[in-house]
Each structure stands twice: as structure tokens, then as C-alpha cells.
Amino acid sequence: MDKKISKAVISRMPRYYRYLGALMQNGIERISSKDLSERMNITASQIRQDLNNFGGFGQQGYGYNVAMLHDEIGKILGIDNTQNVIIVGVGNIGHALARFLVPDINGFHLCGLFDANPALKGMEISGIKVQSMDEFAAFTKENQVDIAILTVPHDDAKDVAEEIVANGINAIWNFALIDLNLSKKDVVIENVHLVESLMRLSYNRNNQ
Amino acid sequence: MDKKISKAVISRMPRYYRYLGALMQNGIERISSKDLSERMNITASQIRQDLNNFGGFGQQGYGYNVAMLHDEIGKILGIDNTQNVIIVGVGNIGHALARFLVPDINGFHLCGLFDANPALKGMEISGIKVQSMDEFAAFTKENQVDIAILTVPHDDAKDVAEEIVANGINAIWNFALIDLNLSKKDVVIENVHLVESLMRLSYNRNNQ
DNA sequence: TAGATTGTTAATCGATTAACAATC
DNA sequence: TAGATTGTTAATCGATTAACAATC
Structure with a gap:
């Protein structure tokens, strides 16, 4: 470019x-x-x-x-080749996105689910088993992961994001309501700040 | 203004x-x-x-x-007064948003869930029962509904949106990947087009 | 060829940044 | 009062729209 x-x-x-x-x-x-x-x-x-x-x-x-x-x-857009996606944080939104992404959305393939909560380990969503964060480093070493979806609670977001990029993933689709300011550079982040979107709707409703 | x-x-x-x-x-x-x-x-x-x-x-x-x-x-932003919100379409995303919005997010109160699928009728999420679309008109008459969240499948989105505005709701938080072009004017729409967001991330990843 | 429609340059419009007088 | 920092005007920058020569 x-x-x-x-x-x-x-x-x-x-x-x-x-x-x-x-x-x-x-x-x-x-x-x-x-x-x-x-x-x-x-x-x-x-x-x-x-x-x-x-x-x-x-x-x-x-x-x-x-x-x-x-x-x-x-x-x-780079969606002519399939990109491998993982979801980190299998709460409400993570769970919904896991179902949303299977079967594959054009250009994206969900290949892993991770959550810090041990109670979720082994749970299967869309045919993929949730893994614990202990297994994260090994998984990213053995598998080509292109994009991580960050759907952990607000307070964990920064640390988990750092872990994601430390393991060589350079693209984060961020659903946590936080502006990630990571130590590693050349990481691309796309924020989906749902609450802010809803507030914009509120503004427009009240001021049309 | x-x-x-x-x-x-x-x-x-x-x-x-x-x-x-x-x-x-x-x-x-x-x-x-x-x-x-x-x-x-x-x-x-x-x-x-x-x-x-x-x-x-x-x-x-x-x-x-x-x-x-x-x-x-x-x-x-208009969030000093609580606005009543309903979710129309209790699939993956609708379900996740139902849990996301309870307990109330600052300024927004979830008060209803609707789905066309009769199998879902009566199912409870976050303490709220899913109603069928038959009950929609009556509900909106009896309750002040300020915002509708549209999380139905793509092909139903246009019709359901028309039904929403026909029942006097003038604000739609739209998660369907469609540009709503409604017959009724003075309806405000905020789109959350997740796939498009993910594609932007893909572009930036491939062209950083 | 004549008509249609692009690719691209120029003009306009709007949003961001800089500067500074007003004022707490 | 002197220093800090706003509110606001002016300058710059970037994005959108208009126009039109090039060309299929």
C-alpha cells in the first residue's frame, strides 16, 4: 500500500x-x-x-x-482468504458471537474458544470446546490464529488483551468498553462499544 | 435544538x-x-x-x-431519564443483549422480549418472559416503549421494523445487516452491523 | 460513430486544529 | 494581581461533490 x-x-x-x-x-x-x-x-x-x-x-x-x-x-478487505478467529471470554456476548460465526461467515473461521472460568472448560458451542486460559499459549503456538475476539469483563480486558498480543495475535475485535492502549504496537483493534452505540441512538431519539 | x-x-x-x-x-x-x-x-x-x-x-x-x-x-445523551427498551428477535444476539441489559444499563430498562417462534414463548431470560408477536401490539399500547432492539433474521428485518414503527416506537437499534428504509419517517435508527465491523478489522489487519 | 459512463482534476464544503482575547 | 484555562474566531486540513475530458 x-x-x-x-x-x-x-x-x-x-x-x-x-x-x-x-x-x-x-x-x-x-x-x-x-x-x-x-x-x-x-x-x-x-x-x-x-x-x-x-x-x-x-x-x-x-x-x-x-x-x-x-x-x-x-x-x-482481505476476506478472500479465510482468517482464523478465536473468542476469548465466553460470556453472553462471546457465546452469542460463537453461534453467530458458525457456520463460517464469509472469510472468517472460528477455531477456538477460551475462558478463564474453569467451570466452562469443555463446554461445547457450535461444535467447539471451550478451553481454559492455561491452554491459550500452547494453542496459539500450534494453530494459526489471525484474529481474537475480546469479550471478557471490563476489568480483565487490558490484561487479557496483553496476553493475546504477547502470543502473536495482532488483530483484536474488542467488545469490552475500554480503549485498549497496548504496550505492543502494530496491533490493529476494532472496537464495538455497544453501550456507546445505544447512547447515540438515545441522543438521536431525544433530539430528532 | x-x-x-x-x-x-x-x-x-x-x-x-x-x-x-x-x-x-x-x-x-x-x-x-x-x-x-x-x-x-x-x-x-x-x-x-x-x-x-x-x-x-x-x-x-x-x-x-x-x-x-x-x-x-x-x-x-438523554440517559438522565430511563428509557424503556424491548428486544424483538430472541436468537443468539437478542438473547445475549437481554442478559447484557439486565441489570439495567445506565438510562435503559429492558421491559419486553418478543419472538415470532412460538417455541420460545414463555421462556424467561433475565426474569423477563418471551412473548409472541401476536402480543406485540397490545403490549406496546399498554406500556411505554421507547426503543426497540431489532435482532431478527435478515429476511424478516424489514417487515418487523415496519411493525415496530407502526406501533408507535420511533427508535430502533438495528443488528440486522440491512439498511432499513422505512415508510414512516422521523424514526431514528442506529445500526450495529457486526459483519461490516469485522471486515474493517480484516482490512486493517491486512494493510497495516 | 454517438451515447454512456468512467477516472480524475477542480471546487466546495465541513471538520479539526491553532491562536488568542476574555475572564475566572 | 498573575497564572491558568476557557470560549470562540480564524486558519488549516481533509473529505465530499461537481465537472469534464478521456474512452469504451
């Missing part, structure tokens, strides 16, 4: 991917930025600008080939 | 609220924008600009009173 691509652009890519997938399912083979812009409620200009950050995928006078563009965006 | 406050500002408010809450817990009574900016990793200027969209909460030479500012932001 040469020039830095803005966060705003990146955050729109999954939505393009989703719409293109739906178009494919509807048997639509080509689409213009104008047509897509109307479906997505954004400007055609923005679509073309966004896509041209990654390359010229269209053709003048024709538009974009839906399947090809869908595929290209998949590659951009 | 007079002048329109930008989405970017609003989306930062819950984070301020969270930091101020933590400061209170640590017994810190006042804070300057500079100090807070260092803790939050943003500029002091942004903090002052953001807050001044809503009023002058600080004092020159002193800074901000933590408890007072926390309280004010709570009011801004």
Missing part, C-alpha cells in the same frame, strides 16, 4: 461489498456508479472516488461488472 | 461520558481540556469545540467540574 487510504473510505467498503453481493444474488451483472448511488443513497461521485483509491475497476460507457467488483472488494 | 450538531460530535459524546465517569470513580473533581485530551488521545481544542456545541460548561482558569460535566452530557 502506498498512499494512505482514509478511514472514511475503508469504513464504506464493507457496505459496497454487501450491496454488490445482493446485486449478484439478483442476477444483475453490471451496474453504473449512478445506479448504485441511488440504491445506496450516496453520490455517484463518492463511489467512483472511493473505488479509485484501489484501482480502476470500471469501464467507460459500461460501468462496473458486479461479480468482478464484488470479488475485488473482497480481496481489498 | 437550534443549529444542527454534526454526527461526528455526537458520536464522541458517549466517550466523553465514559471518561468522565471513570474520573469520578477515581475521585477526580476537576479537569482541564488539556488533561482530558491527553487521557483520551484527542486535542484539547476538539474537546472545547465539542462541548461548546451544547453550552459553556467550563470556567476559565479552572477547567471543568467532572461530576457536573458528566451529568450534563448524560442529559445531552
Whole structure:
């Protein structure tokens, strides 16, 4: 990657991917930025600008080939190859995500569940047994783990996150309501702060 | 509300609220924008600009009173009064959120669970019984419901959302991977598109 | 070829940061 | 009073939109 691509652009890519997938399912083979812009409620200009950050995928006078563009965006997002995912913290949310991720979501494969609570050890969710944190280091050594989902209680989040990155995992999908500020750098974190999302809804409800 | 406050500002408010809450817990009574900016990793200027969209909460030479500012932001977010919440769709995610919301999260009270599947009727989660969708209209008539959490399968989402708003609920926390485009206007929607969030993480992992 | 639509440059708009007078 | 720090205006930066030549 040469020039830095803005966060705003990146955050729109999954939505393009989703719409293109739906178009494919509807048997639509080509689409213009104008047509897509109307479906997505954004400007055609923005679509073309966004896509041209990654390359010229269209053709003048024709538009974009839906399947090809869908595929290209998949590659951009890195979901053309399966990434192995583990869940650390099998509480409510962790449990739900374990079921949510099986069968595999396009590009992601759940391969492990961990929890500090020994009472949960051996419990099976979606065909995967919960392991204790004692087994974590060995597991990550023997298995290629690309992404860790962090769904432990708030107070444990920082320590567990440090353990995750210490074992060589460099991507965390963080559901704990904390801003992880890890000692190890070059770790990517995506926060899903549900309470904050709910508060934004509250604001908009009370101020529409 | 007079002048329109930008989405970017609003989306930062819950984070301020969270930091101020933590400061209170640590017994810190006042804070300057500079100090807070260092803790939050943003500029002091942004903090002052953001807050001044809503009023002058600080004092020159002193800074901000933590408890007072926390309280004010709570009011801004509309979480000073309890809002009644229901969950529609008691699958994995709905189930997890039901447990997540009890005991009450600051400002939100879970008061109902609904699912179209008759097999789930009467099942109790967090002390609340699941009701069938037949009972939905009557329930919303008898109870003040402020927010509906939409956690039904993708293909049902649009119809169920229409039913929600038809029964007078004007705020939806949407977990279905669909852009709700409802016939009724003045409905506020906050999307939590988990798959898209995970894809963003994937992108960042593959392009760091 | 003529029409359609891209890729890309230029213009606009909005959000962030810097600066500083006001004031506690 | 002097120092600190706000509220707010001005400057900068970045993102979105518009325009249009290139080209299929």
C-alpha cells in the first residue's frame, strides 16, 4: 500500500461489498456508479472516488461488472482468504458471537474458544470446546490464529488483551468498553462499544 | 435544538461520558481540556469545540467540574431519564443483549422480549418472559416503549421494523445487516452491523 | 460513430486544529 | 494581581461533490 487510504473510505467498503453481493444474488451483472448511488443513497461521485483509491475497476460507457467488483472488494478487505478467529471470554456476548460465526461467515473461521472460568472448560458451542486460559499459549503456538475476539469483563480486558498480543495475535475485535492502549504496537483493534452505540441512538431519539 | 450538531460530535459524546465517569470513580473533581485530551488521545481544542456545541460548561482558569460535566452530557445523551427498551428477535444476539441489559444499563430498562417462534414463548431470560408477536401490539399500547432492539433474521428485518414503527416506537437499534428504509419517517435508527465491523478489522489487519 | 459512463482534476464544503482575547 | 484555562474566531486540513475530458 502506498498512499494512505482514509478511514472514511475503508469504513464504506464493507457496505459496497454487501450491496454488490445482493446485486449478484439478483442476477444483475453490471451496474453504473449512478445506479448504485441511488440504491445506496450516496453520490455517484463518492463511489467512483472511493473505488479509485484501489484501482480502476470500471469501464467507460459500461460501468462496473458486479461479480468482478464484488470479488475485488473482497480481496481489498482481505476476506478472500479465510482468517482464523478465536473468542476469548465466553460470556453472553462471546457465546452469542460463537453461534453467530458458525457456520463460517464469509472469510472468517472460528477455531477456538477460551475462558478463564474453569467451570466452562469443555463446554461445547457450535461444535467447539471451550478451553481454559492455561491452554491459550500452547494453542496459539500450534494453530494459526489471525484474529481474537475480546469479550471478557471490563476489568480483565487490558490484561487479557496483553496476553493475546504477547502470543502473536495482532488483530483484536474488542467488545469490552475500554480503549485498549497496548504496550505492543502494530496491533490493529476494532472496537464495538455497544453501550456507546445505544447512547447515540438515545441522543438521536431525544433530539430528532 | 437550534443549529444542527454534526454526527461526528455526537458520536464522541458517549466517550466523553465514559471518561468522565471513570474520573469520578477515581475521585477526580476537576479537569482541564488539556488533561482530558491527553487521557483520551484527542486535542484539547476538539474537546472545547465539542462541548461548546451544547453550552459553556467550563470556567476559565479552572477547567471543568467532572461530576457536573458528566451529568450534563448524560442529559445531552438523554440517559438522565430511563428509557424503556424491548428486544424483538430472541436468537443468539437478542438473547445475549437481554442478559447484557439486565441489570439495567445506565438510562435503559429492558421491559419486553418478543419472538415470532412460538417455541420460545414463555421462556424467561433475565426474569423477563418471551412473548409472541401476536402480543406485540397490545403490549406496546399498554406500556411505554421507547426503543426497540431489532435482532431478527435478515429476511424478516424489514417487515418487523415496519411493525415496530407502526406501533408507535420511533427508535430502533438495528443488528440486522440491512439498511432499513422505512415508510414512516422521523424514526431514528442506529445500526450495529457486526459483519461490516469485522471486515474493517480484516482490512486493517491486512494493510497495516 | 454517438451515447454512456468512467477516472480524475477542480471546487466546495465541513471538520479539526491553532491562536488568542476574555475572564475566572 | 498573575497564572491558568476557557470560549470562540480564524486558519488549516481533509473529505465530499461537481465537472469534464478521456474512452469504451
